[in-house]
Amino acid sequence: MNTQQDNAASSLLGMTLANDWKVIKKVEPKENSTGGFFSVCYIVNNGGKDAFLKALNFQAFFQLFQGRSIVEILTEQTNAFKYERDLLLRCKNRGLSKVSMVLDEGEAYLENFTISNVPYLIFEMADGDVRSHMNFSKDVEIAWKLQSLHNVSVGLKQLHGIEIGHQDLKPSNVLIYDAGIISKIGDLGRSLCADIEAPHENGGDFPGDLNYAPPEFLYRYIDPDWNYRVRGTDMYLFGSLVVFYFSGANMTALIGKNLDPQFSWNKWRGSFADVQDYLVDAFYKGLKEFRTLISNKELADELISVIEYCCYPIPEKRGHKKAIEQSTDREGKRKENGNQFDFQRVVSKFDILSKKAAYIFK
């Protein structure tokens, strides 16, 4: 038996799993890794709607990192799987409506494989991610975009409410349901949780896709305060997503585009503190550029005001002005229970904007 054949995770097709889940189709993986663990994906059904199954694929990891200790790999992958599963179950138990829902989880057992156990997670089936719905031309699908962004902001607020920071919010992780009517946040594989240590915690490094990262991480700056770092990162990623919806560029790219090449994270050898003021200058130039992409002045003003406080390149000054005032003392020091990155204002703003969209922002 070769390694491909000796892969229990790849051999679930046709099986009936616990709770009568029938594995009816194997699908191409969305990515090599969904972040925490390697997976093989299937369509499953237990009599109702189709659902999406992600099976933990130990074998992929063995192939990719030959020579590494099997104990290490099993521990690492199992921990990653368990971590994501625990977060998803927490979301399910707390009834988070705008986070992709896990329907079931379990472990299949297949005989005649070196590793016979296949842990899996079953999710509600999405139509795809938001990228397949995108049209970046001026003034197109504004109402849909605002509604989707409202959903995402609600999802982030819900996650923060149960002490989870997503940390990898990007277009591919915004999933579409009901023919585009509802957007939900997917893939908690790189998320961080205040009370469960993540296997990918790694000293505060950015756990998500660095091509979407807030600029401070690209210059190796890490805010030592976990709470501020994690929430501030999600706030930036949300603002960046707004920029992507309307421009096709994320905020990090837009800043980079307006930044002199000598300050680029690909070249800069100094500290973040030394470059941050130039990022602010590039950021404002990016906002000016963003303004030209939206015809309706009121909408442009509203969006820019949200993006400005969500994506401000200096993390200490990120967040709504009033939230910063409320969460810091007179000397500018952070209060213990302050929340500089509360999403309520963003949720309310996109709620209003999406309602206005139908009759104003045509």
Next chain:
Amino acid sequence: MAVIYEIKERRVIPNWRDFKRTLQLGELGTSNKAKSPIQLSIERSAVDWNLNQNIGTAADLINASFVSGIHNTPEINGAIDFVLSNKSTSSQSLLELIENIHSDKHQVNHTKNSILELDYDTVNDFQSFINNKSFHKVINRTKNRAKLELQNPVVWVELARLYSMRGHEAKAEKAILTALHLAPNNRFVLRSATRFFIHEDKFEKALFYLKRSESTKSDPWLVSAHIATSSILGKFSPFIKNGKHLLNSNNFSDFELTELASSVGTLEFKDGSFKKAKAFFKQSMIAPNDNSLAQLEWVSKDDKRFQINPFQYENVINPFEARALDLFEKGQWKDAFYNTIKWFLDMPFSKRPAMLGSYISGSLLNDKNAAIILCEVGLQANPHDPTLLNNIVYSIATSNNHDSLDKYVNQLLHVDLSGLPNESKVTLQATLGLAALKKGQIETGIQLYKTAIDNATKIRNEYLKNLAIVNFARELFILNLPEKDDMIAKVRSMKVKDSQKDLNLIRNEVLEKVNKSIGT
């Protein structure tokens, strides 16, 4: 009295340009060898693109390509082709990202040695600088931008620079203080602020903000600024020791150290240590900028043991000051004058290029019009500057059109002489004497000239004394006053050093005029 131009002291004070040109000059970069940039990957976006090709996944991959700096893979090229073939669903920003990836703008090199906001080839073109009605629009636009970008220190610095160019000192200070509040440790802000405060004679403020900054101790550009500013005040900078350490640390490029080496070299030079000064100046000239080049040019005029030909440093961008000083010293007035124009255009708030340029054109090239224009432009940024007022009065008085003579004489009369050096007082007395003679106030004019000559004698400044005598003699001759013979005799008998090319030129012109009239 003739217009006088003299640089008594020069220090390596940071030059202040707009942000864009400062970037182009490379003075904001860093080459800290201890830190390496982060490495990024496009793998996740490339896999997605291969699985599902649409405008969203294409945009995703193009973003990843741009942010990571990874270009030219089959997947990226495919995504770019897809977007270019589907422009109707794309955006201008996405198309521009593609342009950036294609042109690989990160590889741009600057090969020019002149980077100016505006460039003029003739003095008449330069005149448009005075009458530039669009300038207030530029200020308004920048003011509005600053209001929109309240947290952007770069815009506040630019606003301060524009205000400085028009002599709005209070507004400029407010803007620079805002920038310092927003970015107290930023090199661009601190260097600009240092130059601004020194321009306004607020040296202590410049030192305060430099010393307060956390960056100063480790940034050679700022250490240099602190040493140079302290030196103007005759103070000992606490950063000297650290500065010398930075010069030997091997952590910076030669270009990053050029001003610091020059500042420390100047200190050693002023302390009389030729050997040490020479070593530091040598280090500063490995990769000089316009400022360190001009500094050594100035030092070389003061002490002939230092030799420099600024034209040999072809890679230095905007070397106008050094070249103007060098050409002036060599007596190449016309070329020196055009370099002062470029120098002024490089830093339009600065008075020194306007002083030197107006002196050259008014006294040495006999181009009164050019001198007046330069003074007028210089006075926009420095409306009460006694030297510029002196120079414009002199140029108008010695021209054929005295229409605005009273206006500037009145301004000159309001100058507070108490804080001026004796040399300046002599100059102003002589110039006011000249103006009085031109206005027919003969007795007053003669008295003022005589006072200037007496005072020059008292302060033992032979050069100034001779210059006053030559000018006085010329005016007496033109007016055909009885005192002329005595003064012309003094002109004939005076001994002028060969190195005083400007005085020689003016003296010869006067004698030529006199000799011509008497047919000798």
